[in-house]
Amino acid sequence: MRGSPDDTPADLRSGLDLHLDLTGDRGVGRSLETALREAVRRGRLTAGTRLPGTRSLAADLGLSRGTVVQAYTQLIAGGWLTGVPGSGTRVTDVLPESDTSETADHGPPELRATALGDLRPGRPDVSTFPRADWVAGVRRVMAAMESEQMGYPDPAGMPALRSAVAEYVSRTRGVWASAGSTVITAGFTQALALLARTFRGLGTRRAATENPGFAAHRELLAAAGIDPVPLAVDAGGSDPARLPDGAGFALLTPAHQHPWGVVLAPGRRSAFIDWARRNDAYVIEDDYDGEFRYDQQPVGAMQALAPDRVIYAGSTSKTLAPGARLGWLVVPAPLRRPLLRTVRETGSTPPVIDQLVLADLLSRGSYDRHVRRARLAYRRRRHELAERLAVVTDTPLTGVAAGLHTLLPVASEAAERELVATAERAGLLLQGLHTADYWYPMDEERPAALLIGYATPPQHAWRQALDMLVSLVSGPSRTSG
Template identity: 60%
Template sequence: MSKQPGGLDLHLDVHPDGPREGPRGPGALGRSLESALRDGVRSGRLPPGTRLPGSRSLAADLGISRGTVVQAYTQLIAEGWLTGAPGSGTSVATPPTPTAEPGEKAVAGAGRGHAAEPGGGFWSVDLRPGRPDVGSFPRTAWASAVRRALATAPSHDLDYGDPAGLTVLRQAIAGYAGRARGVRADADSVIVVGGFSSGLALLARALRGLGGTRIATEDPGLPRHRELVRAAGLETVPLAVDAGGADPAGLPVRCAAALLTPAHQHPLGVVLAPERRVAFVGWARHAGGYLIEDDYDGEFRYDHHPVGALQALAPDRVVYAGSASKALAPGMRLGWLVVPRSLREPVIRAVEDTGASVPSVTQLAFADLIERGEYDRHIRRSRLVYRRRRTELAQRLPSPLPGVAAGLHALLPLPSAEQERRLIEAGRRAGVRLQGLHAAGYWYEPSGDRPAALLIGYAAPPRHDWRRALEALCALTARSA
């Protein structure tokens, strides 16, 4: 066992008698060290760029002579496994990039900063929906919030705490959701969760424990949401969506809840009509069911002020769900539920049973970000950027974008599922990652009469790369016209 600079441990399987396979005798210990390092690099356990301990430090840790380590390093540098320079230490070498076969065309922009394609190669442009520009994450403000949180938080905030979340964050969220989204909430009604998916899984588990058997979800709607509901042991019921949003006429009386995206339906981008809001609330009261309001990008409305939360119409029947995934970054894994009093204990039991609590330091830092106004300022900056992008997208595409000017994605209708498939495949060949209604499984039962479309995630590209992404998309759609 050896230690890297900075105290990192490095495990090497070195045998005094030499490698398991190979000659014994003089030099066997050095060959064993070479073999252990070579195996570590070959297996990927020591990735390119990994700094290795100095020869003196490694020799002391392994209980061998420094000369043996120097000889092993020298041999592996000569073989190309390692690299070293005076004053820079020894590191794992970066393997050469394979050259393309004759006749093969390299993907434009492949390399550093581009997402790897599952089948190999790289995505030059990623236009999948539901993703913000993670490069705009307010790193400096977040780092400052973490430092302040660690410097000022009482010790008990780092202990096992309330499964509903730290009081300071629940108070901050209640204030923010009321101020920015019109939610009727106090700290006692807020439960901190690890993003909306985590919150939906907990809600489905809680409703199942209360005897629920079905949850209605929008059609089309995210397949992942249906999977989470079914994983909790409940059935899913489709709710047709049209220009007025989800249609409450499809709701059965015996249903535990209906999952809705009222402010900006995902994926069609429409707003739930006022009369349908009233009808859904009436159903919930009459049937004793609940409405789950997924307000996934409610802060991002560009034509006028955002539509207020449905929850304000019936706080006793609506679960309001928000998250930082679209405003900050999906990797935050931070969200919140504002739950009716009747659901608070069942949901908290689900949190306890699954160990789904959010780390305390993350909660403390996010509370600080909200309280200092940094969260609001970041949202306002992002809103301006995304508004400009959507306007530019609408100006460049041949037909008007359906739905309201809001959110992080826009719908590009297509004549057929076949053309949707061809466009996605053409994008894949060009290194442009696209997503479609049929290809991504949004429809409960896809068929030839179901509308087809691309979902253009215009928020995802980095700021410096937006224009290139837009040109790549326009080139694809022009060729398919």
């Protein structure tokens, strides 16, 4: 007679650990049956989950195998489990009729229907993530890495990635960087959280932030106990003449102001650095999409003008995908020790394997090749967007030809909100300066605009999203011409 899956030795069958409460006065058999039923009903054991074999579960729980067999048999009869020869015992795909309403009470809320088009800013086309390169990198890393590398990592990040990042930002963005000055983070949001906590510990209570600017960054600073003070932005970028008294740092996007899309003028770059030196302050340079300039060579990083006063920040969120959760800081010497203390206190070092894979892609040139492909694709999309909109509106797009988004000015806050709402009803996701809270404090007299994230849709959905946008804009005119 052939052995069943449950005849496999327990040490090979215990592939799934279960937390089961067998307390009660109903006997261990009934308690096991009840505990398994509740785990399924409450979603802790999801549809299709393969349960441990009866021998291994009995060994794990200190029960006789017969007790486990009886519990499984009762649950199969009741429709909670299914026993498939050669495949073991699994949670059924459809729960018994009497329990569907209770299950619904514990399930996740219903997700909104998938939109037909998504033109929200700040997102790359994640369908282009270089999966084959990443998988090959994982294989190389796992084959070569030493066991000791899987211990608690250096809070600054893996040396291989710090060296690779320092070489990359020096070569492509003109940053003055070394492995020793580089700290690896889980993207810019985490990097800013670490910096905010560090600056707060050093006595900073106020910081200058661009207006308009990303609302989540202001909220993050406020959560750390730092008051974000608005810094006006015009055609020359952030205005250093408006710097608030007592600010410990200024958070800037010099290469491509987010969201306005302008470049910080050379004279203003120098003025910010002079201010930082006079006041023992710093500039945090968020170079969030510096690799993507389409009409000329990218503007070099501001950090090269004053490595002792500018904290350079970059990430893979716009080049690879936000879900990669990898970024970096190039930190002036006086801030490195307090920043690394914050990293240790928060236990926030990114996973070792991910760091080593990114180092592999950078050192082999795979990352550069992916960025070049993405740059070409996004440049084409922006050109097509500008051409199509020029047919239906006289309002030009705002900002330089760079990054993953552009702005289309509209007549008023009310018009902006109406356009965003109309688009959403039609299945197109958009954001505006007012609807996404870029202005602070909010004021209906401030300029209004749609933020169009032309990089967001996957290639197969790009034309449909563009058609929907053109149809929206070509309706009753709300753009400001």
